[in-house]
Each structure stands twice: as C-alpha cells, then as structure tokens.
Amino acid sequence: MQTVIEIIGWVGSILIVWSLTQARVLRFRWMNFAGSVIATAYNVLFEIWPFAAMNGAIVIINAYWLTRLYRERHDTDVYKVLAVGPEDPFLQHVLATHAQDIAAHQPSFAARAMSQDGRRATFLITRGDEAVGVVAVRNEGAGTGLVELDWVKPRFRDFTPGEFVYRDSGALKQAGFRRVEIDTHEALDREYLRRMGFQTRGTRWVREL
Incomplete structure (x- = not known):
C-alpha cells in the first residue's frame, strides 16, 4: 500500500x-x-x-x-480585434517573430507578399496590450474575402481567439466583406471552423456575414 x-x-x-x-x-x-x-x-x-x-x-x-x-475566453471586453494596415510595423514584427510557427501551420501564407498587396485586410487580435493572433483576408471582389491566415500564438491556442473576428463579424463587415471563405487543406481544423459558423461548399469553407 x-x-x-x-x-x-x-x-x-x-x-x-x-x-x-x-x-x-x-x-x-x-x-x-x-x-x-x-x-x-x-x-x-x-x-x-x-x-x-x-x-x-x-x-x-x-x-x-x-x-x-x-x-x-469568450469575453469581448478582454479580447479585441484591431484592423491594421498590411504594412503596419507592429504587425510585420509579430509575423516576423513567429514566422517559423506560422509557416508550420499555414505554409502557403507569405508575409512579404501580404505587405505589398493592397487587396488584403489584416486584423490583430489582442488581449490587453499583447497581440495573440492575426487574421489576414484577401479581397476577391463582390464582397467575398479569402482567409489566407488565421494564426494564434501557441499560448492561446486552447482559447481560439480567432472567434472574435468571425463571431460578431463587425470587423469583417467594416472592411467591406459579406462572406469569407477558406480553402480546404490537410492541416485545416474543421471542428474549429464549424464552431466559427463555416460550412463546406465545394472545395472551400464558407461563412456568410
């Protein structure tokens, strides 16, 4: 014993x-x-x-x-979504600092291309004064946006703060989007997308705003 x-x-x-x-x-x-x-x-x-x-x-x-x-974890008074320009120095610093982790989870995303392309809308997700995530959406016209990056720091991955961009959709609507889409790929977290309100349509996941 x-x-x-x-x-x-x-x-x-x-x-x-x-x-x-x-x-x-x-x-x-x-x-x-x-x-x-x-x-x-x-x-x-x-x-x-x-x-x-x-x-x-x-x-x-x-x-x-x-x-x-x-x-x-779902409190909009704790997590904020800030719309920033693709060339915002702090955004570029966050992307550069976490480039290896971002490449491991979304290898198709290119930060340099984003900074040179005015067709992208970018959002910083913050908790207090700390940036905890980034969402980048490419404008494909007619109110449709293609989500090219939905990344969160490893520390906050259990909390899925990306929901604050999609759930209320205020930031996306203000950027001129009526619908956002995500290309299907192997590393995609399908359960997360379902919780965010996305549905499958062909080869993409779609959320109407």
Whole structure:
C-alpha cells in the first residue's frame, strides 16, 4: 500500500514539473492543478504540513486562474480585434517573430507578399496590450474575402481567439466583406471552423456575414 502511495506522490511531482514545460496557458494550469492536488493529499497523509500548505495554496491559485481563463475566453471586453494596415510595423514584427510557427501551420501564407498587396485586410487580435493572433483576408471582389491566415500564438491556442473576428463579424463587415471563405487543406481544423459558423461548399469553407 505504501508503495502505491509513493507512486502517486511521484506522479504529482512529475505533473508539476512537466506543467512548467507547457507553452499553452490552459494546459499548464490544468497539469499544475492536478499535480498540486496530488501533492497536497500526499503531504497531508504523511503530515508534512509545510509542503501541504504550500501545495494547497498552489491548488487555490490554479483554481482561481482556471476559473478566470474559462470566464474570459469568450469575453469581448478582454479580447479585441484591431484592423491594421498590411504594412503596419507592429504587425510585420509579430509575423516576423513567429514566422517559423506560422509557416508550420499555414505554409502557403507569405508575409512579404501580404505587405505589398493592397487587396488584403489584416486584423490583430489582442488581449490587453499583447497581440495573440492575426487574421489576414484577401479581397476577391463582390464582397467575398479569402482567409489566407488565421494564426494564434501557441499560448492561446486552447482559447481560439480567432472567434472574435468571425463571431460578431463587425470587423469583417467594416472592411467591406459579406462572406469569407477558406480553402480546404490537410492541416485545416474543421471542428474549429464549424464552431466559427463555416460550412463546406465545394472545395472551400464558407461563412456568410
């Protein structure tokens, strides 16, 4: 029995350490929460009160942040969509800084071509003063826009902040679009597109605004 308890204690410790390697905020909080719950129970069982108190405090802190993160994930007062020009220096800085990650998820997107083409509308998704995502839409005429980039920082990928561009569609309508489309490709997150209100039409996903 004691061996089983010790294994459980090790699992808690491993989860806490492993959580520190996670880039995604939500994944980090859940793993740290689970590990600290196990560690608290383990230390209480063996009456190691200083560590029980420390881990108990960590449980409370993680519970607070998990509650706040879930409460804010769809909050338009927390996430904002800013329409910026394709050549905006800060936008170009964000794209250059995360070029490798963007290329891994949407290799067909070219930031340099975007900055030289006035037919694209670009939107920064922000949380406070931090840019967390970019959506770039190419104007194909007749009120139709082709989404060429829908990218979010790894830290915020569990929250799908791209929804703030599509859900209310205010920014897209103000840019002159009545419909947005996305080409089908292997890496496409179809479940995400369905949640955003897109439907399949031929080789593209379409959302009427």
